[in-house]
Amino acid sequence: MGGDHGHGHHAPMCKIPDWRIYKVESSPELMEVKRLLAQKGLKDPWLRNEVWRYDRSQFAHPTQNWRRVFMRGFWPGLGLTVLTIALESLWAKAHPSEHGHGHH
Incomplete structure (x- = not known):
């Protein structure tokens, strides 16, 4: 200790x-x-x-620090976001929801 x-x-x-x-x-x-x-x-x-x-x-210059802190992981995050949206769209087409369709 x-x-x-x-x-x-x-x-x-x-x-x-x-x-x-x-x-x-x-x-x-x-x-x-x-x-x-x-x-x-x-x-x-x-x-x-x-x-x-x-x-x-x-x-480093404060501007460089700002970029490093806030932009770190931006491109991988953007790619994962696009991938998630694409997969959810494919899932929705393969498994259509019955909620709100055909009911008046």
């Missing part, structure tokens, strides 16, 4: 970036936070730990 205990049974879920490679100055958003804190006489010694979240070189 409680973790790996150094046995090496589990690989890490994701590679955590080394905080030393990042500089707050490379992130305009965090520079603004730093400036606002400085106006109040404060500073955040942990701010540099957040720089990786704003590193645009690590991530």
Whole structure:
């Protein structure tokens, strides 16, 4: 219980970036936070730990992310939809329903 205990049974879920490679100055958003804190006489010694979240070189353009998230599986889904409609149409022709036909 409680973790790996150094046995090496589990690989890490994701590679955590080394905080030393990042500089707050490379992130305009965090520079603004730093400036606002400085106006109040404060500073955040942990701010540099957040720089990786704003590193645009690590991530694709937001439009590409949107496409990847919402379009993933679109073509297989469209194909399955068309196949389902075709099979239901064939089934309906082979097994006509008596509901609503010939009754007035």
